[in-house]
Amino acid sequence: MAGGFPARLSFVALVLVAAGLVVAAPSFLDTYLVNILIRAFFVAMAAITVDIMWGYCGTLTFGQSAFFGIGVYALAIVFTEYGFGTWQAFAALGATLAVTAVVAALTGWLSFYPGSTPLYASIVSLVVPIVLVQILYSGGTFTGSSSGLVGFESFDLDLENWFRLAGLGLIAVAVVALIVMRSDTGRLLAALRDNDARCTYLGIDTSRIRIAVLTLTALVAGLAGFGYAAFGAIAAPENASFTFGTRLIIMVALGGRGTIVGAIVGALSIEVASAYLSGSFPYVWELIIGVALIAVILAFPDGLVGVFRKLRRGLTGFRAAEATHLRPPPLRSWPTRTATWRSRFTGLASISAA
Amino acid sequence: MAIEVHGLSKHFGSLTVLDGVEFTARRAELLSLVGPNGAGKTTLIRCLSDGRERSTGEVAIAGRPIDHLPPDRIVRFGLGRKFQTASVFETLTVAECLRIARTQHAAPSLISTSTVLELPAAATAVLERSGLAERLNEETRNLSHGLKQALELAMVLALEPEVLLLDEPTAGLTRAERHGFADILSALVTRDRLCILLVEHDLDFVREISSRIIVLHQGRIALDGSVDEVVNSALVREIYTGQPAAEAAP
Numbered sequence: 001m002a003g004g005f006p007a008r009l010s011f012v013a014l015v016l017v018a019a020g021l022v023v024a025a026p027s028f029l030d031t032y033l034v035n036i037l038i039r040a041f042f043v044a045m046a047a048i049t050v051d052i053m054w055g056y057c058g059t060l061t062f063g064q065s066a067f068f069g070i071g072v073y074a075l076a077i078v079f080t081e082y083g084f085g086t087w088q089a090f091a092a093l094g095a096t097l098a099v100t101a102v103v104a105a106l107t108g109w110l111s112f113y114p115g116s117t118p119l120y121a122s123i124v125s126l127v128v129p130i131v132l133v134q135i136l137y138s139g140g141t142f143t144g145s146s147s148g149l150v151g152f153e154s155f156d157l158d159l160e161n162w163f164r165l166a167g168l169g170l171i172a173v174a175v176v177a178l179i180v181m182r183s184d185t186g187r188l189l190a191a192l193r194d195n196d197a198r199c200t201y202l203g204i205d206t207s208r209i210r211i212a213v214l215t216l217t218a219l220v221a222g223l224a225g226f227g228y229a230a231f232g233a234i235a236a237p238e239n240a241s242f243t244f245g246t247r248l249i250i251m252v253a254l255g256g257r258g259t260i261v262g263a264i265v266g267a268l269s270i271e272v273a274s275a276y277l278s279g280s281f282p283y284v285w286e287l288i289i290g291v292a293l294i295a296v297i298l299a300f301p302d303g304l305v306g307v308f309r310k311l312r313r314g315l316t317g318f319r320a321a322e323a324t325h326l327r328p329p330p331l332r333s334w335p336t337r338t339a340t341w342r343s344r345f346t347g348l349a350s351i352s353a354a
Numbered sequence: 355m356a357i358e359v360h361g362l363s364k365h366f367g368s369l370t371v372l373d374g375v376e377f378t379a380r381r382a383e384l385l386s387l388v389g390p391n392g393a394g395k396t397t398l399i400r401c402l403s404d405g406r407e408r409s410t411g412e413v414a415i416a417g418r419p420i421d422h423l424p425p426d427r428i429v430r431f432g433l434g435r436k437f438q439t440a441s442v443f444e445t446l447t448v449a450e451c452l453r454i455a456r457t458q459h460a461a462p463s464l465i466s467t468s469t470v471l472e473l474p475a476a477a478t479a480v481l482e483r484s485g486l487a488e489r490l491n492e493e494t495r496n497l498s499h500g501l502k503q504a505l506e507l508a509m510v511l512a513l514e515p516e517v518l519l520l521d522e523p524t525a526g527l528t529r530a531e532r533h534g535f536a537d538i539l540s541a542l543v544t545r546d547r548l549c550i551l552l553v554e555h556d557l558d559f560v561r562e563i564s565s566r567i568i569v570l571h572q573g574r575i576a577l578d579g580s581v582d583e584v585v586n587s588a589l590v591r592e593i594y595t596g597q598p599a600a601e602a603a604p
Contacts, residue, residue, distance in 0.1 A: 114424045115406075184453060184462035187446060191454045194443040198506075201403065201437075203429035203458045327599060 002003075022167030026160035033272070034163050038231055040271035041166035043225035043248075045133055045173045048260055049217035050248045052167035053256030056181055058193030058259025059111070059118055063125030064246035065260055066132045069103060069240020071096045071225025076149040077142065077236030084153035092181060097219060097270045103128070104218030108211030122209075129242040135236045147238035155230050161233050169189055169227065170264065177260045189213065250293050298353040356381050356517045356549030359602070362411035364397055366574075371397045373413070373573045374590065379566075381516065382547040384539065386560040388584075389570035391592050396433065396438065398570065399519050402551070403428060403435045416516045430458065434515030438522050438553075440502035442494045449490040449507055452477070456503045457507035476484050476546050477511040480504055480538055500531040507538070517596060518542070518550045532556075557594060561585055 046068045053061045078092035107128050111121035136143045143149070158163070167227055180186055192199055200204050229235050238244060247270070255266025270289065278285040283288050300307045357379040364372040374393045374459040379385045387395050400586055401408040402415065413420045413474075416432040425435075443451050449471055453462070460472065471490075473481075481487040484504035491498070494505060503523060510518065524532045540563055542548045554560050560567060560581075569577040569582040570591060577584050 024508050081507050085544050126546055178466050182467070183465050184467055186468070187450045187463045188454055188457065190445055191443045193452075195441060197476050198437070198441045198443065198509075199454070200425045201429060202509065204454075205424075268508050 011178075013278070018171055018211065019168060022171065023035075023164055023297075023326065025167070026163040027288055029052040029164045031159065032275075034159055034243065036272055036275040037263040037268070038159075039161050039228060040232070040268050041163075041170040042224045042228040043251075043271055044264045044267035045171050045227075047248050047255075047263040048173055048177050048249045049221045049255055050245075051252045051260055051263035052181065052189075052217050053165060053214065054249065054252060055214045055263075056189045057187065057210060058194065059125070059210070060122045061125040061214075062130040062242050062247065063107060063120065063262045064221045064248055065242060065245035066107075066129040066240055067100045067221035068225035068228070068244070068350075069129070069132060069136075069237075070100050071222035071227075072102060072235045072239040073129045073136065073143065073149075074222075075226050076097060076144075076152060079152040079154060080144075080149050082143075084155075093226065096222045100218045100222030101215055103278030104215040105211060107218075108214040111214070112207045112210040114207050125245075126242055129245050131238050132240050144235065146237060148234065152233060154233040166227060166231070171210060173224075174260055174264060181260060228242075243322055250289065252303075254296050259303070261306060262303045262305035355379070355414070356360045356383070357551065358410045358412075358414040358417075358505075359402070361411050362398070362401060362413060364394070364401055364407065365509055366407045371573050372401065372408075375570075375573075375575055377518075377568060377575060377578055378478035378548050379551060380512075380543045382543055384543045384550045384552060384563055386552045386564040387558060387570060388554065388557065388567060389576075390592075393455045393570040393572045395570055396521055398436065398552060399521050399551070403433060409459060410457055410588065425431055428533050429513060429515075432514075433514035434513050434517070435520065436506055436510050437488070437517040438525065440506050441501050442497075442505050442509070445493065445494040447491050447493055451489075451494055451505060451509055451548055452481075452512055455512040458513065471598075473508075473512055476542060476548075476600065477508045479541070480508040483534055483538060484508075502529050503527060503531075513544075514551065518548050520550060520555045522555065523552070524554065524556065534557065539563055556591060557590075 025037075029037070046064055047069075050061060050064050053059050053064065074096040075092040078088055078095060082088045082091070109123060111124040137145055139145060181189070188204075188209070192204075193208065196206050225239065227241070249268075251266035251270050252263045253266070254262075254270065255264065256262030274285065274289075277288070282290070296303060302309070355378050357377075359375055359377050362375040363370065375394075375398060377385075387398065388396055397407075402413055402420075404421040404425045405413070405428060415428055417550060418431045420428050420431070429435075431452070445456065446454070452471055453460075453468070456472065460468075474507055478487075483506075484501060486497075486501060486505055486508065489501075494502060499503065503526075507520075507523065522534050537558065539550060539552070543550055543565070552560070552564070564581050567579065567581055568575055569584060569587075569590060571589070576589055577587055579587075584602065
């Protein structure tokens with residue numbers, strides 16, 4: 001984590017408060033909202049993966065929905081074909097991880113081969129969910145085609161515990177994402193986003209890193225889909241569609257990309273608002289989301305979290321938290337290292353002179 | 355040999371940009387590459403640092419053939435390339451940029467930010483001379499053009515290269531910055547025994563620091579010799595003054 005001890009302490013305190021809220025909330029929220037929020041928590045996990053790919057690594061990706069969909073269908077297909085049970089649950093989980101990893105690695109290889117452009121990667125990410133949905137449509141009774149899979153037995157958990165499980169899962173994903181993104185590795189990803197060519201000429205295999213990040217985020221999105229289907233006991237082609245992929249992008253843009261917290265804020269607010277408003281304004285609702293997105297991007301390019309940060313900065317006058325907390329890295333001139341470096345040079349020189 | 359080039363050619367369709375380029379460079383040698391615009395200087399630099407660029411010919415860096423390897427692999431042979439425009443990471447701080455440059459030597463942590471930055475002496479020297487050492491925690495987008503150039507050089511030196519390719523490193527620098535740059539380059543060649551290949555337009559600057567000069571003209575090596583030989587040659591006068599060689603020749 002960036003920052004000193006006080007920053008770390010307030011981070012831990014915030015996480016504990018969030019976890020406490022998640023544990024306590026189902027007792028005083030109405031059943032409908034609890035239902036909506038459980039789904040929203042799983043969607044938010046997928047939104048975090050979009051934020052990492054887009055906000056930190058700089059690749060606008062429509063494809064995370066495909067990995068979410070693979071999780072959804074892995075569970076639905078296994079439980080429909082073989083019924084519900086312990087081994088079936090593990091088999092579904094294993095299938096989710098294996099298939100997402102393979103598809104993601106393949107997608108990454110297609111998207112980030114040396115010399116590819118960010119636009120090309122985005123288009124590949126658009127194609128993947130489209131192809132996947134076509135496969136689902138043509139899968140007959142195995143995939144349920146356009147009507148999806150319903151009526152399979154799933155985990156028997158009451159609503160309150162589903163809420164706690166999903167909520168704590170989301171917090172765990174967010175905490176891991178925040179820690180990694182604020183670490184030196186997170187800086188490396190930002191460097192890839194800022195200037196890929198410079199990274200390559202610093203001896204960094206940028207393609208390999210991008211493929212690795214895509215695969216890891218895809219696994220998380222796949223697990224989120226697995227949870228989503230386990231709770232809802234339903235699988236629909238929409239769960240894998242690029243429309244859902246675009247929705248994830250809108251959530252991240254609305255909340256504030258490159259912030260992780262923004263992805264959660266965006267996902268929860270859009271999911272909850274959709275649930276309440278799409279019933280009252282069935283067609284106008286999509287239009288409202290579109291207009292809201294344009295308004296946010298034009299007026300607040302850093303999203304809702306960006307607005308909040310600007311307000312806080314205006315009130316307290318403190319600029320980027322990282323700059324204030326970062327200790328000056330002491331520059332060590334390194335006698336031992338320098339010595340070996342020199343001798344390596346002279347050694348090579350004598351070889352080439354010989 | 356630090357750089358070995360044999361029969362290097364580069365075509366874009368029917369257009370030949372480099373044609374049968376052939377030269378070698380040793381360690382502790384500062385080789386300047388001069389020539390008019392469009393002579394193929396930057397293309398040559400690109401062909402030396404990216405194995406997929408050239409059309410024909412062989413290139414070896416630090417004694418190892420670069421085949422058709424991508425730049426990140428060639429960099430690990432001991433190559434450092436500074437781009438023509440200052441190329442740093444705009445949203446990162448100076449220290450973070452340098453840490454990225456050290457990725458090969460110190461794998462980045464997944465959970466924490468390190469507060470210690472270990473740099474080879476050559477990179478530290480550039481930071482201290484330029485004044486960047488006091489501005490390690492500033493975001494690079496706020497730095498002046500000259501400081502960005504210095505930072506990029508420090509990042510490349512942090513790789514501990516054996517061969518340094520510099521494409522017009524002094525473009526857009528003030529006279530004082532240019533002078534500082536010349537000192538740094540001289541020290542790298544004499545003290546650290548680097549092989550530097552420098553693309554430069556300013557003939558005075560080249561004359562001051564080079565140990566050898568190659569003149570590239572219309573994709574071919576027109577001259578390869580000592581500073582005196584090249585600077586006083588009729589061809590260079592023709593290229594730089596526009597006078598035909600016949601009139602300029604004694």
